[in-house]
Amino acid sequence: MKNLHRIGILAAALAASPAFAQVAPHWYAGVGAGIGNLNASGSDLTNLSNANIDDSDKTYTVRLGYRFHPNFAVEAGYYDFGKYTFSGNTTGPGNTDVSGSFKAKSYGLSFVALAPLSDQFDIYGRVGYARSELKPNANTDNFTASREDKQNELTYGVGARWMFAKSFGVFGEWVKNDKIEIDSYMVGVDFRF
Numbered sequence: 001m002k003n004l005h006r007i008g009i010l011a012a013a014l015a016a017s018p019a020f021a022q023v024a025p026h027w028y029a030g031v032g033a034g035i036g037n038l039n040a041s042g043s044d045l046t047n048l049s050n051a052n053i054d055d056s057d058k059t060y061t062v063r064l065g066y067r068f069h070p071n072f073a074v075e076a077g078y079y080d081f082g083k084y085t086f087s088g089n090t091t092g093p094g095n096t097d098v099s100g101s102f103k104a105k106s107y108g109l110s111f112v113a114l115a116p117l118s119d120q121f122d123i124y125g126r127v128g129y130a131r132s133e134l135k136p137n138a139n140t141d142n143f144t145a146s147r148e149d150k151q152n153e154l155t156y157g158v159g160a161r162w163m164f165a166k167s168f169g170v171f172g173e174w175v176k177n178d179k180i181e182i183d184s185y186m187v188g189v190d191f192r193f
Contacts, residue, residue, distance in 0.1 A: 025068050030171065032061045032188020036082040038102075039181040050088050057082030059184040061175075065112065073112040075126070079175065080105045081182045100138035104180050106130040108155050120163045130155035130177050154178035167192045 036059040063077035081104035090096045110128030117123065130153050137146035159173030169190045176183055 026192050028065050028190050028192045030063050030188055030190040032186040034059050034186030036182045036184045038084045053086045071114050075110045075112050078107045096140050103135040106132035123160045125158045127156045
């Protein structure tokens with residue numbers, strides 16, 4: 001809750017500051033790719049011994065936004081947070097080998113607070129609602145289990161954008177969802193129209 005309070009104070013300060021550059025309202029779209037890091041290790045798999053987790057994978061985003069004020073935008077986005085594999089042995093009788101994976105993706109709506117540092121460069125923070133889909137599965141020699149969980153959660157992140165031309169720019173961003181234990185670091189391109 002403290003973070004939401006701080007974001008609200010930052011947004012109010014940005015709106016009240018006349019020193020920031022004036023930007024005309026516009027639509028924008030972006031695509032990006034990067035790396036995701038799962039905040040888990042083999043020791044988190046409590047029912048497995050000798051457990052290993054591949055804790056990084058590629059991540060992707062596609063988004064559409066509307067910057068309605070020099071310091072504020074709303075954005076709809078899709079994030080593919082990647083696929084993370086694990087393996088280990090059961091700790092009970094039989095000592096069975098187990099392997100599997102965990103996939104995560106989400107889509108949502110964010111409020112974006114921007115601090116334009118010049119006509120071409122701004123930094124931003126985002127907070128919003130996400131609908132996430134988690135797909136874990138596990139395999140042994142004789143059995144396969146999988147599920148699909150959907151959940152609502154908070155999404156947030158920070159980033160910077162450099163518009164090197166009137167309609168084209170690049171961004172770098174860190175994003176995370178409240179319940180998915182993945183930190184995603186992405187770079188991409190934005191198009192204004």
